[in-house]
Structure formats: C-alpha cells, structure tokens
Amino acid sequence: MNELVTGDAVVLGLQPARLPSRALAIAIDLAVLLTVFVLFSIGLAVATVTLDEAATAAIAVATFLLVLVGGPVAVETLSHGRSLGKLACGLRVVRDDGGPIRFRHALVRGAMGLVEILGTFGVVGSIASLVSARGRRLGDVFAGTLVVRERVPAGRALTVPPPPPWLVGRFGQLDLSGVPDGLWLAIRQYLTRMNQLDATVRGSMAERLATDLVVRTGVPVPPGVPAAAYLAAVVNERQTRDVRRVAAAAGRAGRTGAPVAWPAPGPSAVLVNPVPAAPVPVKPVKPVKGEHSGGWAVEAPPGEAAAPPPAVGEDMGQPGPQAPTGFAPPA
Numbered sequence: 001m002n003e004l005v006t007g008d009a010v011v012l013g014l015q016p017a018r019l020p021s022r023a024l025a026i027a028i029d030l031a032v033l034l035t036v037f038v039l040f041s042i043g044l045a046v047a048t049v050t051l052d053e054a055a056t057a058a059i060a061v062a063t064f065l066l067v068l069v070g071g072p073v074a075v076e077t078l079s080h081g082r083s084l085g086k087l088a089c090g091l092r093v094v095r096d097d098g099g100p101i102r103f104r105h106a107l108v109r110g111a112m113g114l115v116e117i118l119g120t121f122g123v124v125g126s127i128a129s130l131v132s133a134r135g136r137r138l139g140d141v142f143a144g145t146l147v148v149r150e151r152v153p154a155g156r157a158l159t160v161p162p163p164p165p166w167l168v169g170r171f172g173q174l175d176l177s178g179v180p181d182g183l184w185l186a187i188r189q190y191l192t193r194m195n196q197l198d199a200t201v202r203g204s205m206a207e208r209l210a211t212d213l214v215v216r217t218g219v220p221v222p223p224g225v226p227a228a229a230y231l232a233a234v235v236n237e238r239q240t241r242d243v244r245r246v247a248a249a250a251g252r253a254g255r256t257g258a259p260v261a262w263p264a265p266g267p268s269a270v271l272v273n274p275v276p277a278a279p280v281p282v283k284p285v286k287p288v289k290g291e292h293s294g295g296w297a298v299e300a301p302p303g304e305a306a307a308p309p310p311a312v313g314e315d316m317g318q319p320g321p322q323a324p325t326g327f328a329p330p331a
Contacts, residue, residue, distance in 0.1 A: 016134040017091045017147040019126060026117065026125075028085030029072065037067040068118065073110040077103045081145075090151035096144050105143045112139030160191045160235060167225065167233035169240075176238055179216045184238070187213070187231050194228060206231060 040063055048056055075083050080100040081093030093101050093109070116124035116138050125137040134146060187209050194202050206227035213234060214220055221230045 015149045016136075017089075017149050018135045019129045021089050021091060021149070022129060022135065022137075022147055023122070023126070025083070025085035025089040025091055026122070028088055029083050030117075032084055033068055033071055036071065037063070040067055069110050069114055072113065073103070073106045076101065076106040076109070081106075086147070090149060091147055092150050093140075093145050093147050096146055101143075101145055105145050108143035109139040109145060112137075112142055160188055161232060163232040163236040164229050167229055168236060170222070171219075171234055171237045174217055174219055174234065174237060176217065176234070176241070178218075179213065183209075183212055183216065184235075187235060191228070191232055191235065202228070 041060070044059055044063060045056075048059055051059075072083065076093060079087075082091075086092060093105075095101055095105065113125070116122075116128065125139075128137045128141075129135045132141075136146060140146060190205055190209055194206070197205070210221055210227040210230050213231065217234075221227065225233075
C-alpha cells in the first residue's frame with residue numbers, strides 16, 4: 001500500500017515543475033556553485049603556488065569535479081531533493097514512485113547535469129524538458145526522478161465530492177479503526193481529481209483503493225455499488241463520525257467547563273464539509289399534511305425563523321433539488 005500512497009501523492013497531489021521554474025532554480029544553484037568554486041580555486045591557487053604545472057592542473061580538475069558535481073549531489077542527497085534554488089522556487093526532486101531520492105539518483109542527475117547543463121549551457125536540458133510531458137530532463141529520465149512543485153496556490157485546491165444520496169448512512173456499522181492515514185490520503189487524492197483522469201485509469205485506481213479499503217475493514221463492497229461511489233460514501237461516514245465525536249466533546253466540555261481538544265488539521269483529515277461549531281438540536285414533529293418532512297424538524301434558536309422542510313425525496317435518498325455528486329445510482 002505504501003507504493004500506491006506515495007505514487008498517488010505525486011501524480012495526483014503534486015504538479016510537475018515546468019521549464020521556467022526549473023531554469024530559475026538552476027540559475028540560483030549555479031550562481032552559488034560558481035561563487036564557491038571561484039573562492040575555492042583562489043584559495044587553492046595561493047596554497048599550491050610552489051607546485052608544478054601538472055599538480056596544479058590535477059588539483060584544478062579535482063576542484064571542478066568536487067564543487068560543480070559533488071556539491072549538487074551531496075546537497076540533493078542530504079536534503080532529499082531540495083537544493084537552495086529549488087527551496088527558493090518551491091520545488092523538490094522525488095522518485096517516479098513519489099519517494100525521496102537517494103545517493104544514486106542524485107549521482108546520476110549530477111553526472112548528466114555536467115553534460116546537458118554545464119557542457120551545453122543548458123540547451124540540451126531545456127529541449128528535453130520542453131519535449132517531456134512532465135518536464136523532465138535527461139538526468140531525470142536516466143535517474144528515474146521527477147521535479148515537482150511543493151507550493152500550489154490555495155485557490156486551486158480541490159474538495160472531495162459528496163457521496164451519492166442513496167449511499168449516505170449505509171456504512172454506519174463499518175469498522176474504520178484499522179484504516180491507516182496513508183490510505184485515507186490516497187483516497188482523498190483520488191476523489192478530488194478523479195474527473196481529471198482517463199476513464200480506464202480512473203476505474204482501475206478506484207478498484208485498487210476499494211480493495212485495500214475492504215482488506216482493512218473486512219467488509220466487501222455491496223453488489224452493484226461502483227468503487228468510486230463506495231470510496232466517497234466511506235469518506236463521508238468517517239466525516240460524520242468525526243462531527244459526532246467533536247460535538248460530543250463540545251457538549252461534555254460545556255457541562256464540565258473543560259477546554260475542548262479540537263483535532264489538528266493534517267493529511268489524514270478527509271472531511272468533506274466544514275465541522276459545525278456545535279450540534280443543532282432536533283425534535284420530532286408531526287408531518288404536515290401534503291408534505292413529506294420525514295418526521296424531523298430543526299428547532300430554530302430564539303428570535304430566528306425555522307428552516308424550511310427538506311424538499312420531496314431528499315430524506316429518502318431520491319433525486320431532489322441538491323448539488324450533483326458526480327455518481328450515478330446502479331441500474
């Protein structure tokens with residue numbers, strides 16, 4: 001499951017870096033490296049003034065390889081793919097499966113960068129990045145790496161679609177205690193971007209995630225329920241339980257005067273809608289003749305008008321005047 005989580009996090013959760021941002025990051029890195037190389041060369045020239053020409057040339061070549069090749073390799077290895085330029089531009093080098101790079105990945109990228117960036121003044125690297133669908137240069141292709149964007153504008157964040165009405169509340173008895181946070185993250189990433197994927201990829205990925213979720217819960221997917229709709233319904237069930245738990249904690253704190261420990265946001269928080277500040281009291285009422293209110297009405301606060309009853313069919317899981325979910329009920 002780890003491979004699927006990290007892979008989905010890269011493909012769906014992060015965006016590949018393009019040529020302009022990568023070129024700016026490389027320019028910053030080269031400026032720093034050249035400055036260090038010049039200062040280091042001046043110090044060695046002063047220290048080796050008494051040596052012959054052969055020794056001086058050997059030291060110069062070793063300094064060039066040590067600073068301009070070994071420097072980037074060491075920085076990317078120790079920082080897990082974040083050099084000074086990439087840190088400034090919000091980029092990171094990761095493996096194709098989404099994991100952090102290791103020394104061998106950084107070594108291949110550094111060796112190829114000596115040819116396609118320093119040897120050709122970046123022409124080969126620029127052409128390869130423009131041709132590649134994910135903006136990869138030759139060093140990334142041979143090393144099996146990818147440069148991704150870590151800072152994505154908040155306005156472009158996607159929300160998890162609501163589940164289909166005919167599945168809401170159907171998994172109330174499902175045991176979700178054995179589902180790890182990594183699987184929740186993978187499901188959230190899939191649901192937020194499933195409409196951007198190819199139909200074949202979307203279906204196969206939903207089946208894999210649903211299979212992993214079934215293994216963790218021990219309950220098979222109900223017959224006739226699509227895998228994507230099943231994932232959305234289970235996520236909604238987890239949200240409902242989180243709301244109930246927080247509301248219960250708020251009620252206990254109101255009686256005892258103790259502070260409420262609100263859950264901190266994180267990658268495992270897969271809430272579809274915002275958590276309400278406090279539970280809304282409800283009371284049974286007699287259905288109005290000619291309307292189908294479901295036998296429940298919201299008690300309005302003092303001085304405020306009561307909310308209108310739900311539209312026909314909404315409380316029965318039937319189509320009503322509600323936002324589309326993107327799922328269709330089984331035939």
